[in-house]
Amino acid sequence: MTVRILPLPETAPPAPDRGLGALSTDKGNLPLDSVDVRASVTGLVAGIEVVQGFRNPFDVPLEATYIFPLPDRAAVTALRMEADDRVIEGELKERGQARQDYDTAITAGQRAAIAEEDRPDVFTMRVGNILPGERVTIRLTLDQPLPHESASSTTFRFPLVVAPRYIPGAPLDDERAGSGVADDTDAVPDASRISPPVLLPGFPNPVRLAVTVDIDPAGLPLTQVRSALHVVAEEGDGERVTVRLQPGERLDRDFILRLDFAPHESAALSLVPDESGGEGTFNLTVLPSGEAKPSPRDVVLVLDRSGSMRGWKMVAARRAAARIVDTLRTEDRFAVLSFDTVIERPRDLGTGLADGTDRNRFRAVEHLAALDARGGTEMLAPLDEACRLLADSPRDRVLVLITDGQVGNEDQLLARLEPQLQGVRVHTVGIDQAVNAGFLNRLATTGRGRFELVESEDRLDEAMEHIHHRITAPLATGLTLHADGLEIVSGTVAPARLGALFPGVPLVIAGRFRGSPSGALSVQGTTPDGTAWEQRATGISTRDRAATSIWARAHLRDLEDRYAVGGPDDLEQRIVATSLRFGVLCRFTAFVAVDSRVATEVGSSHQVVQPVEMPRGWAAPQMGRATFSAAADTFAGPPPP
Template sequence: MKITSLDPTLCLPLEDSGFGALRTEQGNLPLESLDVKASITGLIAGVEVAQGFRNPFDVSLEATYVFPLPDRAAVTGFRMEADDRVIEGVLKERGQARADYAQAVREGRRAALAEEDRPDVFTITVGNIVPGERVTVRLTLSQPLPYEDGAATFRFPLVVAPRYIPGAPLDGEQAGSGAYPDTDQVPDASRITPPVLLPGFPHPVRLSLSATVDAAGLELTELASSLHVVEQEGTTVSVRPGERLDRDFILRLGFAASTSLQVDEGGAFSLTVVPPAVPEGRVPRDVVLLLDRSGSMGGWKMVAARRAAARIVDTLTAADRFAVLAFDSVVESAFDGLREASDRNRFRAVEHLSRVDARGGTELLDPLRQAVSLLGEPGRERVVVLVTDGQVGNEDHILEQVGGALSAMRVHVVGIDRAVNAGFLGRLAGLGAGRCELVESEDRLDAAMEQIHRRIGAPLVTDLSLKGQGLEEVTHLGSIFPGVPLQVFGRCSGEGPLTVHGLAAGSPWEQSVAPVTVANPALPALWARARLRELEDRYAMGEHALEPRIVRLSLDHGVLCRFTAYVAIDNRVVAEGGPQHRVIQPVELPSGWEMPVAAAAPMMAAAMPMPKPASRSFAPAAYSAQEAELDLPDFLAGGAAQAGAPARGPVAPGAPAGPPPPPAARGRGFAKRAMRPAPAPTDHVQAQLAAELVRLREVTADRELYLADLASRLSALAAFLGGHAELEALARELERADRPGADVGALWQRAIDVLARLAGPEGTPERRPFWKRG
């Protein structure tokens, strides 16, 4: 075959193109722009985030975007703008919000949904964007600024970094559309793992970010941005055009904070207490240092982590004992057990740390368990120091397993990354009344090491308590460390001063602060957000009875949490039949990260549009193409009906069992098997009926279509059982549900009654996880 050379002028390279670049005549991906405007007043920032979506396709579109927000921010407003219309979002219980959104989208109305999946990971879904249309969704939030050593920090994350997802994949319905499946340790993994763009994507999202600073009467001495190139005009700092969404935006504001108590008219307050001038106490400590050596720590992060760990070892004295554990998928120790922090042992530990390289996965739970077991001796201060980027997805599982034990120790965390998982690391440090220090670059390492050196020792004031008239629901007090003011939110009905009590160097210490009334609407929102985060952590650690209380607090104060969601719904029909195309927005690979081999397939998939569904179907796609080829009994009975058939594990608790394959996928020999004697009902069949019952009870719209669809599945199940009179009769009744004159309400209730009886105890299963409701 002859190979013809092309004219070079006919195949010019795309501007900024690289491996994995994608450009089509229809345009690129739906997220077109991100606009962040922050107004900083003292130690509080008010922020408006605008996300601009455009439909580049010739059919109606549903776009999903997984993105970060500051973990301490209170989201208090949501609205959608499209076609010269503004639709204000309403905060509802999460399952109800999702059901309302799904119904609106099915009816062809434009709608948007905002959900929280982690304290710093959120999802926006916008449905029925018509071809060529632009839709803007806006979030309003308030966030407190951490303050230490004479500077406040405004940190705004811009990308959700890939996270390590441990555990066995779950069968059945997935919680989201992400790159990785849900697992038993991360049951919502598919919601927090957006696909990642391959390097070189030519047209990134247009980023506009500005912050206007009002020092609120304090002398502003410095404005410094550490990761982005910025432009400054007066006290407004803006990111230079062309920057990408691949790292956190960090702005440091130098000024001197002071002790203060701000109270709004409703009684919400913010208390700031600067560290007292008392000598630092030194008590013998048992310290376990955990160094993350997983693959995501490669490059400059591993160098910085080794230096940080070595500096921490140098802070120890001869009265201390310590252990050094480096972990990825396995845990390696510098030596057995706790050793005295002699010069020789500290030298051996630093020598061990110098040989640590990045590899493997971030299996964080096992090293935390080992640290807890090593720190069992009473009478000494027990300290855990974790050096990591925190990029794990099983945060709640970790808190459930070791959160209680860690709360009895002091936990310090050093987070190293340009897109650090600050939310989880802050939760760990907060449990153990310790400090979370974040290092975003090599340039910041020396300054951060100095802060770590000062704070890794004992705090200045411990055993804190707050007293005053009418105090209620005060956030966790923690301890006071050198250079770090105490910041507390709460509510009070009294008008007098508040007094902080504690122990400083073993002696009683207290300080009273007089209130100043302010008109700041952010105060009640920040208190509610801080209180919600504490309750959600307790829920993750096993206190599931807190859910109604969390929902009530969220709705009463209009602050988004994991159990609620904002939904904005237009009342006009713009796309008959609902969206015909669905896309989850891929995100940038974080700056400084190397392309992980294991992530290549999901990242390549990010550059490809998702397939358009062939038709609208209410049967959940809970089985793979491989499972569709199995014979029906194998699918229902876990593969036990036929020798050599692939085995399926049991249905995971809380996950609905998958439906039988449709008739076209039953496989050969179905009629012959139907002639066999009817097998006795099994747990698998009852689980199947229970799952159908759960889904049926959640249907709120188009019930006639769902019931007709259910009829075919019940017929197949009855045939598998070799004939089942009640199921067959119910299926025949439901087949008429979508015909004129059918009493849909009566048929729906009839189906519920029959399935509840046949499913037995499985007919009243526990409520579905909040991330799958609706």
Template structure:
């Protein structure tokens, strides 16, 4: 097969020359990470990847190396292996606290060991301990991921660098949780685990990068491949990076396929279980819950349903309320700010006179070009012109305080009689993702949320989660030339979907209750892919039902086709775990056991588990005497901060940790072993950008910032929330107030209002895990519009009664996570367990 590969931009991208403000090395040699190799095997719309990281100890004492690195946010990590000194040790997936204890115990005994942990959907930490002098250790991760598809093209995106993130909040005054350069705060309790040190621009000895993607269309018609931002070669279906590329941007490959609707049924292969070891004994995580998913048997196979959208009808679109949020923080400097302004302006230009809108630009403060008290304004020519004029003047500055503008935007989108849309344009580089989800998750479920991620190393995991909660779409833009194509997709998504209210009906196939991933809606040019579990034989059919734009019914029936492979089960398990983790983040802490059990059952890594590999041979008596945190590249396109004066890295004692970064409020170059950071008044946030992840927090202790203590430093988990409804009680109270205000509606309008209320309550019920009373009420209200025999007055009285009981007074909800009034910041997060 020979397919021409073309660039997304005119010309080719040459690697940056080895020039810059300086170089860095330890007093005993180079940094430990020597190489990163990525082998991707793309088969139709799925991809299997093996990531190989090569570490070498250039010192004369045993070494522990830490590397904070990215992986695709939708990928399922299913295997882990450590190789050294002709020995191969297979990793075991365990509950995260247990895995950490096993690793620390092995390191203290002098055994070679490695551990891989997930910090965010796309941020991971690798630790490799007791690498003896001169030794090379290789660790391999195996993962599977789906390829998103729309407008005739699938996209393989592989991130290569963890970009600096803005860290809000008050610093915690206990030991740091990780080895990064930012202090943990009450808003981001694990900030030190997601902020690796950053290399100076022009570092002359970058990590050797090799990336190969082998493409098998598997019967689909592959017409074109396009690459972005990297210099590649292509031969007979194999794409390779040319030597010299750096780990400073995402690798993106777009494949032009002709997709089709299909239902694939994949029976399970061998069940994955964590193997017992001599030290840990028999597995304790899966027995008793081995075949359980949310209380249901998880089935015998995985189905993959792909549905193409129907042709667009001529139905008239309803009026919309659109809140547009534009991130103008310091990390958006350069081409990203230009692209963000263009994207936001194009969204404003597509609004019609029937729409209302608001524009909020934010960094550390929120600005409204149409007036602070204006709220939503009609999308007249004059108002749209004023908004575009404001957008054209924006420049990057300040920190990324995202929570407040999102709260303000949601406060504007409260009219249930109009389609409510929130559009967020940002790079997503914030650390307080969990705080935002906890505060806003239930409210996002009642609004359609679209995210536009602009960066060459975008925080895709967080932006994808936001879009998923709001049943919207996430578009990633890695270059200005990609913007026009991406905005065409966004414009269609802001418009009404072609088919809504999707549901599945099985024929001859027993679908496991609660296992189906989010159905969402059908949009023009965007096929819908749904995963789920089934019991029994791999045969049967599924029919997809929904409503067209004009209110008419729509359905498509697909016969199942048996297939083989492990990827569908792993991809489904990762999506299922992500859904449970999101529910945990908004307060359902009792789900921890279910998350761990599902992760171990399906052999897929999550934030509650970790892969650990321990060699039985003792190689370093007394454990490692030197620790190094591997610095990462500054993402391509990011502007480096100014430097007061370059400082040469001094030789360090064998026991000193080596951390190299650009740090300090004035842009001072720091190296491990140098003066302790944290002068009084130093900001938390983007100091280099007017507040950001290069800053060292005020009063931050030096030790935990630069070296990882050998003992675990995870605090006990927060106690389970006794009433999961607490998180949505303010929204239920608001719905009750609106319901009472509509008492005077005529019967037809009452019926429509109750149906709309039912859809919103269903979203809230789903977000808190399907609370029985709320789910039943939502189901009955939603059905009344299509049931002429329904007693609307009785339903109205029932809705008032149940919402009164479920909402309470609403005064105690929604305050979790706020730092207001706290005498001191406190730590309580699930990834801090010992």
């Protein structure tokens, strides 16, 4: 067995335990005291258990609310509540019914817990009637696919904090939707559900964090495991590896492991029959090779320079945008739009698309070099303008958004942009250590493109290689899926939009089939010169516990995005039915656990919203004093009598 500590790049020293304005108490009165993430990676799938520990330091019953992140592509399949030697399994129900069951239980003095999804990667946990001095444990079970970024790498990413998000729009006069610090607005009517209070800088670490990841390559030629943002201990006995987070870390940034493999051919079709028979889930991986002949492109770069991009993120964003500009050819046309609350363009390049000449590219890089972070994240106007610039062009059209994604109006943005993205490929570059991956993945999927994560400046060079492949000419477009001897259940293919194929960029397609687990699937498309392209795979019947839940999560995400842009009237009912049938949480369902035993007399309880860490690398002034004040109001005062 080998044991080693994985090194980290040079970083700024951590802030001291206490600082100006820090809050302190004799015994501490924050309800969340531990988070334990236990992941088991097998091949390109992770099974995860998230254990949250809540305690009540008060002299009256407590209701704790915790707004927290989970991986945006993960399927939440179970909830369990443990208290006073009792174990209560959660039930997945329609969201309104689950809330009613929870409220009824709390009113009756019963312990209860409810988990709800507010964004693909933002969830709310409420745990009620925790008795004085009592500890309640919540266990969530997840299945998460690891994105197949190339033929030789994948990433395990687990988010640990919900970063503050810019909330546009006019405040609503209605009752608040949640317990967060932001006002609900006409653009973000549930802003109060995605805006947890933030701990004051210097507040002692209130939560014990543990992360353990067991890695079984399952036949893949694993060569290296790299921790991007944390110091970890790694143990291995040859093929299998266990990675553990060092104690004392705060929940202030994503936990990211990069898994490197020897180059391998992974085109394959797995067929996973249901235990009940009759239907099953397929998973097709296509790994294209070769290079496409360059063709003239229209490229629009949209760069976020808002206040949340301050520090290393702004430096990395400028470098990323400049690198993309440098790859443009004379026959390409391009525009650069930098934005906060206003849109700015490079000097002398006009208001349209400029030719990719040396002079114009120099002007663009000159503009980028002068940018600093400021203002709010008014993202709709620049994306609208980018779509206008790319409209009705016969060329290959590419939109690249470089941002941390910290906005709350994701649904508004998707609803506005989706009709304008016909024929436009959208690639998103997320720069942050607590990035809004849920939104950036949704936008890229809507635009038939890819999302690339840049969590540090050290990651930038590697990420730019991936980005370069994705903004070049595709190998094939107009992709369609065809079955031979396998009956695909109509309307179940995920992603619903197959997009384009790029050199070395895997395409993963999942869906449901009916009948026996045999047959073949082929992906067909057209190359840039008009010739037909096809790749075919023959199915292999396998047993994969997570395949159906992971497909269901991807399918539900597609349906939810259709709902956001104005789908048919019965779409919500279809989403609920799919969620309940396959046991996977979505925005219209919730897991609720209710203890049948009455724990306390009916009466008032103390309500606390758990404050979260300020994301690492963020500067306190950019978040606004109101956010910190709200955090202090939440937990500084004594409980009611």
